[in-house]
Amino acid sequence: MATDGVLRAVSDLHVTYAENREIVERLQPGSPDDWLIVAGDIGELMADIEWTLTLLRDRFAQVIWVPGNHELWTVDRETSQARGVARYEQLVALCRRLGVLTPEDPYPVWTGAGGPVRIAPLFLLYDYSFLAPGTTTPAESLAKAHEAGIVCTDEYFLHPDPYPSRAAWCAARVEETERRLAQVAGELPLVLVNHWPLVRQPTEIMTHQEFVQWCGTVRTADWHTRFGVEAVVYGHLHIPRRTVYDGVPFVEVSLGYPREWGRFGLRSDLARQILPRPAGVDA
Numbered sequence: 001m002a003t004d005g006v007l008r009a010v011s012d013l014h015v016t017y018a019e020n021r022e023i024v025e026r027l028q029p030g031s032p033d034d035w036l037i038v039a040g041d042i043g044e045l046m047a048d049i050e051w052t053l054t055l056l057r058d059r060f061a062q063v064i065w066v067p068g069n070h071e072l073w074t075v076d077r078e079t080s081q082a083r084g085v086a087r088y089e090q091l092v093a094l095c096r097r098l099g100v101l102t103p104e105d106p107y108p109v110w111t112g113a114g115g116p117v118r119i120a121p122l123f124l125l126y127d128y129s130f131l132a133p134g135t136t137t138p139a140e141s142l143a144k145a146h147e148a149g150i151v152c153t154d155e156y157f158l159h160p161d162p163y164p165s166r167a168a169w170c171a172a173r174v175e176e177t178e179r180r181l182a183q184v185a186g187e188l189p190l191v192l193v194n195h196w197p198l199v200r201q202p203t204e205i206m207t208h209q210e211f212v213q214w215c216g217t218v219r220t221a222d223w224h225t226r227f228g229v230e231a232v233v234y235g236h237l238h239i240p241r242r243t244v245y246d247g248v249p250f251v252e253v254s255l256g257y258p259r260e261w262g263r264f265g266l267r268s269d270l271a272r273q274i275l276p277r278p279a280g281v282d283a
Contacts, residue, residue: 004031004033004112004113005029005031005032005033005034005035005061005112005113006029006030006031006033006034006035006112006113006273006275006276007034007035007037007110007112007114007115007119007191007273007274007275008029008034008035008036008037008060008271008272008273008274009036009037009038009039009193009233009251009253009271009272009274010027010036010037010038010039010253010254010255010270010271010272011038011039011040011041011068011195011233011234011235011236011252011253011254011255012039012040012041012068012235012236012238012254012255012256013038013041013042013043013052013255014041014042014043014070014255014256014257015042015043015048015051015052016043016044016045016048017257017258019258019262020255020257020258023255023266023270024052024055024056025055027056027059027270027271028059029059029060029061029271032061033061033112034060034061034271035060035061035062035063035064035110035112036056036060036062036063036064036271037063037064037065037066037119037121037193037233037253037274038052038053038056038063038064038065038066039066039068039193039194039195039233039234039235039253039254040065040066040067040068040069040070040071040195040235040236041068041069041070041071041195041235041236041254042065042068042070042071043070043071044070044071044073044075044077044078044157045075045077045078046078046079046080046090046091046094047079049071049091049094050094050098053065053094053095053098053100054098057098057099057100062101062108063098063099063100063101064100064101064102064108064119064121064193065095065100065101065102065121066102066103066121066122066123066193066194066195067088067091067103067123067195068195068235068236069152069154069158069195069214069236071091072084072087072088072091072158073153073154073157073158074087074157074158074159075157083159083161084159084160084161084162084163084169085161085162085163085169086161087159088123092104101121102121103121103122103123103177105121107119107120107121107180107184107190109188110191110275112275112276113275113276114230114274114275114276114277115275116188117188117189117190117191117230117275118184118187118188118189118190118191119190119191119193120180120181120184120190120191120192120193121193121194122177122192122193122194123173123177123194123195124170124173124174124177124194124196124198124216124217124220125166125169125170125173125196125217126166126167126170126196126213126214126215126216126217127166127167127170127171127217127219128141128142128167128213128214129213129217129218129219130200130203130212130213130215130216130217130218131213132144132145132209132210132212132213133209138167138213141210141213142213144210145210145211145213148208148210150208150210150211152211152214154166154214170217171219174217174219174220178223181223181227182227185226185227185228186228189228189229189230190227190228190229190230191229191230191231191232191233191274191275192223192224192227192229192231192232192233193232193233193234194220194232194233194234195234195235195236196215196216196217196234196236197215197216197232197234197236197237197250197252198216198220198221198223198224198232198234198250199216199220199221199224199245199250200212200215200216200218200221201243201245202234202237202239202243202250202252203215203216203237205239206237206239215236215237224245224246224248224250225246225248229248230248230275231248231249231250231251231274231275232248232249232250232251233251233253233274234250234251234252234253235252235253235254236254237252237254238254238256238257238260239252239254240252240253240254240255240256240267240272249277251272251274253272255270
């Protein structure tokens with residue numbers, strides 16, 4: 001049955017910052033039927049993640065979450081020192097207690113305006129295949145980043161256990177997700193949700209190109225054309241905007257750090273409308 005709600009999305013709330021927590025406390029749906037996608041990077045601590053998802057679950061008809069890199073960190077202040085897959089499984093268990101959907105659940109169908117579409121929350125990581133300029137291998141790319149002093153904190157806090165590397169974990173996630181998408185492709189249009197962008201193009205405007213290797217994998221470059229995709233939602237880059245590739249809208253929905261959004265002020269559409277497509281948007 002169709003509803004009067006809107007499918008919305010936000011990411012990179014980083015509620016460790018008091019200013020961001022205050023913003024999240026003010027976040028409200030436009031209708032009781034609104035769904036909210038949270039595309040990763042709520043924070044680093046399980047208590048902060050639970051606080052945020054509980055608040056949003058109580059306000060929105062359905063919340064859908066995918067992990068960002070910050071949720072996967074194992075930091076000293078965290079009560080549990082679980083790493084890698086064990087950390088991710090704890091996050092999924094938390095979401096299930098709260099009634100929040102995750103990449104491990106059946107893909108839900110949005111039947112409101114702009115639907116029906118199937119929403120596919122993804123967890124894919126990255127594999128260093130977005131090479132830094134002037135390099136030809138991931139090893140060269142990583143070395144160049146270290147030389148430039150542009151190194152993602154994941155290298156110290158995001159552990160891949162029991163996989164031997166983050167790239168190996170990424171490969172496993174991509175293979176399994178590709179299989180699942182192939183099973184449902186063609187039934188309904190898909191909205192793909194991943195913390196990291198599925199294509200490299202959105203990273204081309206980043207100031208520090210050495211950082212791009214922590215932003216995705218080339219293995220997903222054609223998913224938006226292969227699987228009948230209505231829209232792609234992502235975060236991570238802290239560059240909120242809407243672009244179109246091969247006729248498919250890609251929407252970056254991050255809040256970001258206070259020093260970033262403070263330069264330009266907050267967007268009025270922080271929980272960005274994905275469906276129905278906003279008025280005046282052609283693709």
